[in-house]
Amino acid sequence: MMERLQKIISAAGITSRRASEELILAGRIAVNGVVVTELGSKADPLKDQITLDGQLIKPAEKLYYVLLHKPAGYVTSLKDPQGRQLVTELIKDIGERLFPVGRLDYNSEGLLLLTNDGEWANRLMHPRHQVDKEYHVRVRGKIDPQQIKKLAEGVELEDGPTGTSTIRLLKNDQSNDWLSVTIREGRNRQVRRMCAAVGLFVVRLRRIRYGNLTLGGLQPGEYRLLSKEEAQALDAPPSVKQREQRTAAPAKTATAPQPPTPPKRPPRRKIIGQK
Numbered sequence: 001m002m003e004r005l006q007k008i009i010s011a012a013g014i015t016s017r018r019a020s021e022e023l024i025l026a027g028r029i030a031v032n033g034v035v036v037t038e039l040g041s042k043a044d045p046l047k048d049q050i051t052l053d054g055q056l057i058k059p060a061e062k063l064y065y066v067l068l069h070k071p072a073g074y075v076t077s078l079k080d081p082q083g084r085q086l087v088t089e090l091i092k093d094i095g096e097r098l099f100p101v102g103r104l105d106y107n108s109e110g111l112l113l114l115t116n117d118g119e120w121a122n123r124l125m126h127p128r129h130q131v132d133k134e135y136h137v138r139v140r141g142k143i144d145p146q147q148i149k150k151l152a153e154g155v156e157l158e159d160g161p162t163g164t165s166t167i168r169l170l171k172n173d174q175s176n177d178w179l180s181v182t183i184r185e186g187r188n189r190q191v192r193r194m195c196a197a198v199g200l201f202v203v204r205l206r207r208i209r210y211g212n213l214t215l216g217g218l219q220p221g222e223y224r225l226l227s228k229e230e231a232q233a234l235d236a237p238p239s240v241k242q243r244e245q246r247t248a249a250p251a252k253t254a255t256a257p258q259p260p261t262p263p264k265r266p267p268r269r270k271i272i273g274q275k
Contacts, residue, residue, distance in 0.1 A: 002042040005029060008050060010118020013060035015078065015099045017122040028053050063117045064094055065231040067213060070112040071220035076103035087112060090221055101125060102186050110135070110207030111215050114223075123235055130184040131234065134209035135191050136170065139200040143169065143177045147198040151181070155197040159187060162194055176203060210234070 009020035009029070027035050030051045031043045043050055050057045070076070074087045078099055084106070091098055091114065101113040101121045115121055123129055152167045166182040181191050192202050208215055211234045218224065226234075 001046070002044055004039075005031070005036060005041050005043055005050070006039065007119070008043060008045045009052070009057060010122060011045075011059065012057050013063070013096060013098075013116030013118060014052060014057060016101070016118055016125060018125065019099070020118070023052065030054075060096055060116045062096065063120075064096055064098060064115060065117065065120070065226035066091060066094070066098060066114040066223050067215075067218070067226055068112045068114060068223040069215050069218040069220050070104050070109055072107050072109045075106055076100045076112065088114070091223060103188070104207060105189055105192070105205070108205045108207070109220060110205075111210050111213065112207070113210060113213075113226075117231075120231065120235055125186060127185075131211045132182050132184055132209065133186070133207060133211075134180060134182040136206045136208055137179045137181050137191060137195065137202055138176050138204040139179065139195060140176055140203050141201070142172075143179065143200065147200060148179075150198045151179075151194055155194050157187070157190075157193050157197060162187075162190065165194070182209075 005024055006017045006020035009015065009023065010017040014020065015023070021039055023029055024039055024041070025037060027037050029036050031041070031048050033049070045059070068087060068090060070087055070090075073085065074090070075084045076087050078086065078088060080086060087100060088098055096116045098114040098116050099121070101115060101124055104110065104112050113121075113124070124131065148167050148169065152165055154162045154164055162183070163185060166180075168180040169177065170180050171178040181194070183190060183194075187193075191205060195202050213226075213230065213234060216224075
């Protein structure tokens with residue numbers, strides 16, 4: 001059966017469908033010895049020999065879904081020209097080649113999904129699949145309520161305006177504040193760019209939730225396998241009710257803490273005989 005090359009590559013667990021397109025455009029994919037660079041090209045995975053950099057692409061024997069607590073200082077990629085540490089190097093006991101679902105910046109940390117199921121990854125990263133991603137963000141200086149309001153309503157970035165977000169003020173420190181930022185998009189460095197757009201400098205960024213998945217007790221560098229049920233639940237499209245709530249509900253904002261109200265003075269007692 002003839003299928004698009006990018007679908008065959010992602011189904012084999014090589015990388016996501018979007019990244020597969022980049023491999024094709026770069027001339028790294030060949031079918032029966034002929035290099036293919038057109039995205040509309042098709043092949044038969046059962047009859048044709050499909051190679052990546054000369055290596056035969058074989059279907060994945062088993063599908064894996066991994067939840068990793070990414071430490072800062074690791075690159076969310078399969079290779080790095082600068083020779084920095086890769087997130088895939090943290091996965092030790094799985095024989096299949098895994099790739100990240102989306103990305104976290106080099107200096108960011110927290111929940112990151114990896115898999116060898118290209119179709120699953122493609123569905124999660126597709127713009128139609130609006131899954132909540134929650135981050136705890138430490139910013140330098142004090143946050144103004146207007147900055148929170150702008151973040152919640154959406155800001156203008158160089159690649160277009162962002163959607164509404166859920167913003168909560170978590171903690172006030174003397175020199176830094178902590179925010180909870182929940183978005184449903186997945187643009188490159190989106191949370192950092194959103195904060196910069198309203199004049200906030202991010203000191204630390206940590207993803208704590210992806211859909212209904214959390215870090216739990218995982219320490220930086222630790223990971224666990226997702227159950228089939230967990231992977232399927234994350235892959236499920238939002239219900240009609242959830243979509244209606246997201247459309248109708250106004251963006252949540254947090255206001256700056258208010259100073260305590262001074263206690264009321266007790267009424268002055270009138271002393272008998274006093275005028």
